[in-house]
Amino acid sequence: MLTLHTADLLVTAAGAVPLAGGAVLVEGDRISRVGPYEDLAVAYPHARARRWPGLLTPGMLVRSGEELLERTYYPDDPYEVTELGGEPITGTALDDLKLTEARWGHSARRGTQKLLARGVVAVAGRFTVPAVRTAVVRSGLTVVPPAGGAATGAAASLDPFAGRTAAAEAYHGSLEPGAPARFAAFAVPDEASLLAEGATTCVATVIGGRLLHRRR
Numbered sequence: 001m002l003t004l005h006t007a008d009l010l011v012t013a014a015g016a017v018p019l020a021g022g023a024v025l026v027e028g029d030r031i032s033r034v035g036p037y038e039d040l041a042v043a044y045p046h047a048r049a050r051r052w053p054g055l056l057t058p059g060m061l062v063r064s065g066e067e068l069l070e071r072t073y074y075p076d077d078p079y080e081v082t083e084l085g086g087e088p089i090t091g092t093a094l095d096d097l098k099l100t101e102a103r104w105g106h107s108a109r110r111g112t113q114k115l116l117a118r119g120v121v122a123v124a125g126r127f128t129v130p131a132v133r134t135a136v137v138r139s140g141l142t143v144v145p146p147a148g149g150a151a152t153g154a155a156a157s158l159d160p161f162a163g164r165t166a167a168a169e170a171y172h173g174s175l176e177p178g179a180p181a182r183f184a185a186f187a188v189p190d191e192a193s194l195l196a197e198g199a200t201t202c203v204a205t206v207i208g209g210r211l212l213h214r215r216r
Helices: 037-043 065-069 091-097 101-116 130-139 191-197
Strands: 002-010 022-027 030-036 048-058 060-062 120-124 142-144 183-186 202-207 210-214
Touching: 002 037, 002 183, 022 037, 030 037, 048 191, 048 202, 065 101, 065 120, 065 130, 101 120, 101 130, 101 210, 120 183, 120 202
Parallel strands: 002 048, 060 120, 120 142
Antiparallel strands: 002 022, 022 030, 048 183, 183 202, 202 210
């Protein structure tokens, strides 16, 4: 099936000139065409159209994957929130939880959903807990090795823009014909607003041509 994703502004890669009314045509798990929505809609009249508000960009890469998913516990809402609260648990507080591998796996699934809700399509890290590794793979997120130039001592964050000076620094890949169909849409008018307002403005995340997150 052909799907045409469009937004008010399309950014295909870091440093690329934004295209007003741009669109990405997806066939299967790949990008088939990129260009003005009006042109692609005429050329492919049977494609299903998905219109997103704001900005359409490559998906995001988040750093410190092990810290986020193997050393942070996300309480199960609503079942554990009364006892544990709703905030992620880290550090020595984890000792009191006596977590099993299965619980780490469940927590990682909740963590990956939080990442998808922030436009994240890839995570840097090396996962050693089998249940966590399985949760990451099943989520659709791409796992990449930690970057040698990553900042040391920086706190791990679900926000891919944490510690960045420009939104484009978090982009993973580019949107071009033949590339994997992984991108995100944010309810902001431009890249500067995206950095300022943050990744929680995400309204949709697509990986492998599948819509894995959509804000309700």
